[in-house]
Amino acid sequence: MAIKVSIDASGGDCGIPVTVVAGIKALSVFSDLHLVFVGDINNIQAELDKNSDAQKFTDRFSITHASETVAMNESPSIALRKKKDSSMRVAINLVKEGTVDACVSAGNTGALMAISRFVLKTIKGIDRPAIMGRMPTMNGHTHMLDLGANVDSKPEALLEFAVMGSIAVKYTDNITSPTIGLLNIGEEEMKGNENIKKTSELLKASNLNYTGFVEGDDIYKGTVDLVVCDGFEGNVALKASEGVASMMGHYLKKSFNKNIFTKIIALVATPVLKDFKASLDPGKYNGASLLGLRGIVIKSHGGAGVDSFFQAIKEAYLEVNAKIIKKIESQVALELEATKS
């Protein structure tokens, strides 16, 4: 069966020159993939006309015109209420109508969250969706949620994150029983707080493969397959990590740029530095899932390039293929049932 995905073509820092080209690449990789590019029809057509590969897949993509674009810094509530014909809104509407199975956008996170939640609604038992992303580790990658959609999450909400994340990791990464860690701190008198302790009890009592507390450095050690945390902490960890990585890149460049000798060494070391850069390329892990919605919505980094946006489309493809929405719905229903009894 064909897998159909809508692309918010105008979303992100670069828009159509990235999203459409990445889409054509995805069509060449996944033979059962069908795409709907949503945005200004003339601009999308112009990009397709420039793309020699596009001609091969004309039976597997279409264009849906949208007259507006959500700006990267636009207020989510304005985007939701005033821009009914934005490429983002129309791309999500296509999921709601069942025209496509998933939507991918590199647009404004807050707007994507607000519009997805309004249009698609959340799964019964889930109040707000959570954002799950892949993170590089010393031995591959791990997953983490929530990365910023929910603050002050209660133990019951953190348990739902674990349930949803576990299913997504199980089926997209083919791990029978993903190990789950709860983010905590260890450097003090009484570890964590009441909220964390209660969440840990709930996780222990569940059927999930919960292995206990993890600390910030465990994310990158790859201690577990899934790190569960509140969105405030998740977002702080993610941004701080990006900050450290940039700073280290800055100092590495500085050391190689110091004088004529170090510049020559930089030339010699180019292949090694390229290999190093490739091993940490954040684009490899692009494509965060908005879990908890009644439809698949994948958020790409705003600044994604073609290869990186391709990864986000691939994430959507994997989730559709794994039918994760139905699986999350039935698992959450089971949990709700168990709580009642």
Add this chain to the structure above:
Amino acid sequence: MAIKVSIDASGGDCGIPVTVVAGIKALSVFSDLHLVFVGDINNIQAELDKNSDAQKFTDRFSITHASETVAMNESPSIALRKKKDSSMRVAINLVKEGTVDACVSAGNTGALMAISRFVLKTIKGIDRPAIMGRMPTMNGHTHMLDLGANVDSKPEALLEFAVMGSIAVKYTDNITSPTIGLLNIGEEEMKGNENIKKTSELLKASNLNYTGFVEGDDIYKGTVDLVVCDGFEGNVALKASEGVASMMGHYLKKSFNKNIFTKIIALVATPVLKDFKASLDPGKYNGASLLGLRGIVIKSHGGAGVDSFFQAIKEAYLEVNAKIIKKIESQVALELEATKS
């Protein structure tokens, strides 16, 4: 006037071979510094006997025997209640008695916090001390607190962190009016939570140089002189950052170790890599302050080497020299007065 500091000589992963050697180095750098090494008198004397420099400073150090040591993984409450003659406890007692002006320890953070709080008590108006550390940035360094001593901090507590941190930064870094940022997240519908919004209002109404919200990546951009946050988030950010740095180091090494050619390139690049490593050496920023106590206590990394432990002693020296306790006391008293009126 002499500046007197007690050293928990047995504390940390390495104990005496690091703490005593670093102490002698500090005596050679700061001519008005006097040290009291606290720990097993025979072991300390043996280390001093091996050290040729130690003979030059016999009039500026002494040894106070302590028969016990707090283990790195020991429960803080056991350390507090059962080990009354630990090197950590005795070193802190010396601050309480006024024999020394400050104490430096590389021991167990939780135990150091519990014992310091019990022995020294907190400044009037401060409930629990906060941990402030220096962090490297793209343009130098910044400071951050709390790094893990307080969870679920209320707006009033976060304001006190800002007051204490601002004074410490002002006088140890000689910055007339340190800029202060409040750690928040930006990637979602409604930024932050009620707690953060209320804290921001309190900071705006204060006399502090508050510049607004910062995100995790701003720590390493050096956007502000002082980042204020709850201890849970601060610890998560710190540990996640350490994790990323280790992972990047791991991949850099891996890229240079790939084959015989990359190993040769590594040899050529050695001076550059050394320079890079030096620019990010966490030892340069060793020495976190336990702010809010009625005495100066500096926490060194447990795994600190000689140069790194020296930095922690230097931090203690700077804080004593700047008389920060008296300054924090009077500033907090003013704030309390203002709240009452």
